[in-house]
Amino acid sequence: MPTLVMKFGGTSVATLDRIRRAAKRVGREVANGYDVIVIVSAMSGKTNELVGWVEETSPLFDAREYDAVVSSGEQVTAGLMALTLQEMDVPARSWAGWQVPLKTNSAHASARIEEIPTDNINTKFAQGMKVAVVAGFQGISPEGRITTLGRGGSDTTAVAFAAAFGAERCDIYTDVDGIYTTDPRITSKARKLDKIAFEEMLELASLGAKVLQTRSVELAMRYKVRLRVLSSFEDNDENAGTLVCSEEDIMESNVVAGVAFSRDEAKMTLLSVADRPGIAAAIFGPLAEASVNVDMIVQNISEDGRTDMTFSLPVNQIGRAEKAMAEAKASGEVKFSELVIDSDVAKVSVVGIGMRSHAGVASQMFKALRDEGINIKVITTSEIKISVLIDRKYMELAVQALHDTFGLDKAA
Amino acid sequence: MPTLVMKFGGTSVATLDRIRRAAKRVGREVANGYDVIVIVSAMSGKTNELVGWVEETSPLFDAREYDAVVSSGEQVTAGLMALTLQEMDVPARSWAGWQVPLKTNSAHASARIEEIPTDNINTKFAQGMKVAVVAGFQGISPEGRITTLGRGGSDTTAVAFAAAFGAERCDIYTDVDGIYTTDPRITSKARKLDKIAFEEMLELASLGAKVLQTRSVELAMRYKVRLRVLSSFEDNDENAGTLVCSEEDIMESNVVAGVAFSRDEAKMTLLSVADRPGIAAAIFGPLAEASVNVDMIVQNISEDGRTDMTFSLPVNQIGRAEKAMAEAKASGEVKFSELVIDSDVAKVSVVGIGMRSHAGVASQMFKALRDEGINIKVITTSEIKISVLIDRKYMELAVQALHDTFGLDKAA
Numbered sequence: 140m141p142t143l144v145m146k147f148g149g150t151s152v153a154t155l156d157r158i159r160r161a162a163k164r165v166g167r168e169v170a171n172g173y174d175v176i177v178i179v180s181a182m183s184g185k186t187n188e189l190v191g192w193v194e195e196t197s198p199l200f201d202a203r204e205y206d207a208v209v210s211s212g213e214q215v216t217a218g219l220m221a222l223t224l225q226e227m228d229v230p231a232r233s234w235a236g237w238q239v240p241l242k243t244n245s246a247h248a249s250a251r252i253e254e255i256p257t258d259n260i261n262t263k264f265a266q267g268m269k270v271a272v273v274a275g276f277q278g279i280s281p282e283g284r285i286t287t288l289g290r291g292g293s294d295t296t297a298v299a300f301a302a303a304f305g306a307e308r309c310d311i312y313t314d315v316d317g318i319y320t321t322d323p324r325i326t327s328k329a330r331k332l333d334k335i336a337f338e339e340m341l342e343l344a345s346l347g348a349k350v351l352q353t354r355s356v357e358l359a360m361r362y363k364v365r366l367r368v369l370s371s372f373e374d375n376d377e378n379a380g381t382l383v384c385s386e387e388d389i390m391e392s393n394v395v396a397g398v399a400f401s402r403d404e405a406k407m408t409l410l411s412v413a414d415r416p417g418i419a420a421a422i423f424g425p426l427a428e429a430s431v432n433v434d435m436i437v438q439n440i441s442e443d444g445r446t447d448m449t450f451s452l453p454v455n456q457i458g459r460a461e462k463a464m465a466e467a468k469a470s471g472e473v474k475f476s477e478l479v480i481d482s483d484v485a486k487v488s489v490v491g492i493g494m495r496s497h498a499g500v501a502s503q504m505f506k507a508l509r510d511e512g513i514n515i516k517v518i519t520t521s522e523i524k525i526s527v528l529i530d531r532k533y534m535e536l537a538v539q540a541l542h543d544t545f546g547l548d549k550a551a
Numbered sequence: 552m553p554t555l556v557m558k559f560g561g562t563s564v565a566t567l568d569r570i571r572r573a574a575k576r577v578g579r580e581v582a583n584g585y586d587v588i589v590i591v592s593a594m595s596g597k598t599n600e601l602v603g604w605v606e607e608t609s610p611l612f613d614a615r616e617y618d619a620v621v622s623s624g625e626q627v628t629a630g631l632m633a634l635t636l637q638e639m640d641v642p643a644r645s646w647a648g649w650q651v652p653l654k655t656n657s658a659h660a661s662a663r664i665e666e667i668p669t670d671n672i673n674t675k676f677a678q679g680m681k682v683a684v685v686a687g688f689q690g691i692s693p694e695g696r697i698t699t700l701g702r703g704g705s706d707t708t709a710v711a712f713a714a715a716f717g718a719e720r721c722d723i724y725t726d727v728d729g730i731y732t733t734d735p736r737i738t739s740k741a742r743k744l745d746k747i748a749f750e751e752m753l754e755l756a757s758l759g760a761k762v763l764q765t766r767s768v769e770l771a772m773r774y775k776v777r778l779r780v781l782s783s784f785e786d787n788d789e790n791a792g793t794l795v796c797s798e799e800d801i802m803e804s805n806v807v808a809g810v811a812f813s814r815d816e817a818k819m820t821l822l823s824v825a826d827r828p829g830i831a832a833a834i835f836g837p838l839a840e841a842s843v844n845v846d847m848i849v850q851n852i853s854e855d856g857r858t859d860m861t862f863s864l865p866v867n868q869i870g871r872a873e874k875a876m877a878e879a880k881a882s883g884e885v886k887f888s889e890l891v892i893d894s895d896v897a898k899v900s901v902v903g904i905g906m907r908s909h910a911g912v913a914s915q916m917f918k919a920l921r922d923e924g925i926n927i928k929v930i931t932t933s934e935i936k937i938s939v940l941i942d943r944k945y946m947e948l949a950v951q952a953l954h955d956t957f958g959l960d961k962a963a
Contacts, residue, residue, distance in 0.1 A: 155604060155608055189627065192567060193634060196567055196570070196631050196638065197635070200634055205630070207629065207633075208630035211626045214622075215623050218619035219604055219608050219616075222612055223608050225616070235619070235697075237649070285647075
């Protein structure tokens with residue numbers, strides 16, 4: 140039998156009624172001839188409640204106990220989903236992570252999946268079970284303790300199961316009906332994509348489109364798992380949602396697939412830094428140690444052996460970054476004349492694998508921004524992405540202009 | 552190191568604050584030099600919520616899924632308790648039932664404990680862990696699935712651990728401060744007992760004193776586990792609560808230890824039953840199949856080959872019992888002239904191991920009831936207990952009269 144993985148997020152299993160609706164979708168896929176592995180999240184709000192209790196009890200908690208507590212939410216949903224399916228006469232049973240067993244390393248609260256043996260579940264499939272309902276987000280460490288994969292880890296669980304069982308597809312049911320060219324709240328012209336390449340999705344996911352966890356997309360890309368994102372609140376036909384797949388599976392596509400953005404960015408510039416080998420390490424080492432997530436980095440042309448170093452970071456990490464730089468200056472590790480902070484910037488990016496073969500995307504982007512009178516503060520580029528830092532107040536305008544200039548409201 | 556088992560029920564761990572108070576008690580016992588095994592229930596209300604979800608999802612639920620769902624509550628409390636102890640610098644970790652592993656049979660939702668290997672936990676004690684916090688009420692089946700022991704199973708878990716680890720004592724922390732001679736709501740003269748024998752506690756537990764689960768007392772008696780029942784809401788000294796222990800450990804005791812009662816009883820009489828071998832089986836077989844909990848049974852003297860058969864049952868099972876008897880009559884299995892139902896009775900019992908060596912307890916009991924004008928409808932006796940069925944409206948009066956006549960307000 141072909142296998143299908145279906146993953147339901149917290150809002151899709153928030154109530155018994157929603158679990159029932161999700162179970163009906165599962166039942167339809169069983170009727171279509173699939174053996175189905177269902178990955179469930181905790182009912183929405185549950186994980187936050189449990190995390191809240193742990194943090195209130197012990198601010199610097201033992202992550203092993205955190206995992207023991209927090210993993211319980213998915214266990215509940217898995218049992219309830221199995222019961223719901225049984226009520227519909229679909230042979231089903233639930234599996235906690237440790238029962239599969241989904242083996243992870245011992246990095247509690249953010250464990251990495253190491254192996255998913257398929258024997259236990261496949262034996263049950265062979266005996267007539269049609270649906271294995273697996274508690275997402277959790278596994279078991281070599282020491283026999285429960286681990287969790289970090290927030291959003293249920294997506295990763297789903298993709299890992301799809302890879303391990305050679306599933307035909309991994310359907311991620313969520314509260315949006317697919318991946319859009321940009322956030323529809325910014326422009327009504329935003330269009331749902333039928334397909335998107337893994338690489339594009341990866342850039343969009345890490346750039347702030349919160350639909351899929353980055354790790355799950357990476358994993359899907361590595362194991363060529365066809366991922367479909369679709370709504371659990373709408374009736375879906377065969378072509379519903381967005382398929383995240385290999386480039387080869389996409390016949391035609393726009394040069395630019397989407398416009399991503401990140402609102403709460405800040406920019407820091409160290410003026411007149413001594414330009415010597417190792418200076419980047421001297422600056423970004425302490426920032427990493429202070430848990431500052433540095434994103435874009437630009438080093439200006441050196442003049443008289445001195446340069447300016449600019450980088451972007453989340454606006455709520457400014458304090459930590461300032462402190463780290465002040466200490467690095469005080470210790471003599473990093474010399475600079477001044478630290479300039481701009482806390483009112485946003486990042487806007489265009490992403491598309493078509494850029495590889497199409498010249499002129501960058502210049503078209505810059506022209507569109509210029510035509511709107513938007514000043515660009517920092518530019519970084521990768522093979523399939525161009526990002527700019529601009530004043531935050533122009534963010535929506537920039538997204539709309541770029542969406543228009545690349546014709547994203549129309550399919551290729 | 553001597554080992555102590557401490558069990559905290561749902562109300563004792565209902566909030567993070569109460570968990571903290573319970574943890575302080577644990578910390579004190581660690582300071583006293585004990586290795587402690589803490590058994591926790593789910594936060595009060597949690598199990599009911601989970602059971603409610605299961606029953607709403609699937610009225611005739613798969614008990615394996617019920618167990619997977621319902622066991623999660625204790626897992627949460629165990630983790631939170633371990634974290635709380637760690638915050639107090641007490642080395643502690645949590646254990647789910649399957650991690651110990653507490654091995655049970657496969658009777659899901661009411662599993663029996665088969666074995667508790669001590670190696671895993673003892674290894675940790677040897678490494679410096681001072682407290683093992685174990686999720687109560689749960690275990691693992693030979694098939695590797697989570698089982699639960701039935702409601703109140705955390706008491707049984709605690710006693711089983713005390714037996715397996717040869718604990719010095721098993722302290723059951725609850726919302727009352729001990730075992731009383733009778734319910735203080737019925738008479739203000741009710742007195743807390745310092746000690747009570749297992750056999751007495753067993754009769755009291757099954758007779759309606761809801762402090763300890765019957766199974767846990769049976770288990771404690773079999774393995775001679777010294778059980779102490781005490782309040783988690785009061786400061787306790789060395790002699791707080793009530794010690795449930797072997798007869799030999801009780802130097803002096805009243806002839807009668809306590810007066811138990813059960814309010815919602817009913818009495819059924821089958822008139823003019825053919826008195827032949829196998830008639831009792833013919834009557835009580837169908838009742839058992841209909842899940843009627845028959846308690847007292849009295850068969851009158853036979854006359855002309857016919858007799859009357861009287862039995863008591865919970866008042867809310869009258870319907871089921873009537874139906875079963877009507878069917879047995881229709882099928883010709885049981886012949887009787889009439890079924891007489893009295894749904895307004897209560898059971899009152901006096902319990903005491905002293906009865907074994909003291910004659911006259913029954914007559915003293917009957918005299919006290921006669922003096923209050925209370926008519927006795929049914930009498931049954933055992934070695935350490937005398938029970939009577941009376942009109943429900945006289946129940947409180949009967950309890951007070953018996954409490955007085957046996958001088959239960961004064962210690963032996």
